[in-house]
Amino acid sequence: MIPKNEYAPYFEQYMQLVTKEGKSIIENMQNSQIEFDTILRNLPKEKHNFSYAEGKWTLKELIQHSIDTERVFCYRALCFARNDKTSLPGFDQDIFVDNGNANQLEFSDLLDEMSTLRKSTIHLYKSFSDEALLRIGIASGNKISVRALGYLFSGHQMHHLNILKERYL
Template identity: 40%
Template sequence: MMIARPQPNQYPEFAGTYVNMVPEGADVMQLLAGSLTKAYELFTSLPDEKAHYAYAEGKWTIKEVLGHMIDTERVFGFRAFCISREPAVLPGFDQDTYVNGTDYNNRSLQGLADEFRATRQSNLYVFRNLTEAQINNWGTSNSTPITVRALIYMTAGHELHHLRILKEKYL
């Protein structure tokens, strides 16, 4: 099933950055599956010494960027899952608190890449089996109304956003 692009009133303003990363007319489900392969190949091809690189003081390392991608994948997927079932009210999350709350730099890049792949694959199982009605469900996240449709697009766009930053500033 082709999932239509969400309207701007279906997600918080900041999320427009992510939604707009998904090309017009793209099949977001194919994009989610295809970008997963590209991201996995990128991260598993990096040498270990590169994994601790940060392009500026105070910026995340490559491992921390991937950890953040995992955190966000998990949060967006959970939100979509919950809201697809009922009009849930869910909390926000602070990306810096989440990254600082763990030590991604002491984990292997391979292990992080494997976790990202497993998390995306889990989300794909959920997303692929949603009905049209579930995709159109509304909930609240971080005190803002949002649809499941928007969360699916945000998931794809968030990954694309960080892959672009990695290529422009890290690699």
């Protein structure tokens, strides 16, 4: 279990999805990506632009959001692991989605991008020393460790998989 002082209370909802089984950061990243990819690649084409309610994201936008979030979190992890003390800004997920181009992209291309990005994230985390994983930085005005970010990649993905199963399928 990751000490709660390594991440903001907001992230508890994600941490609970991945830390209770005692799997490593890498195992969680691999497992959540396999499940994410398997479920989404098997959806019929008519679901690709589906949104469960007015103003809610389509499945393509949900995937793009996952990609964008992983990229932002990777940058944070890299900065903190390298002991950069710069306080990093937050990001507005809705502005990112609204200004993305997800609904004009091929569904399979989005999934391929997510898969490639996750492989890159795994390689990044394999390069971090135990000491680097414990480093803490500030993002969005909150302290967070490189280790906590590692679990958040999977927790965030599992959170959206749960929403997908409940509202999109």
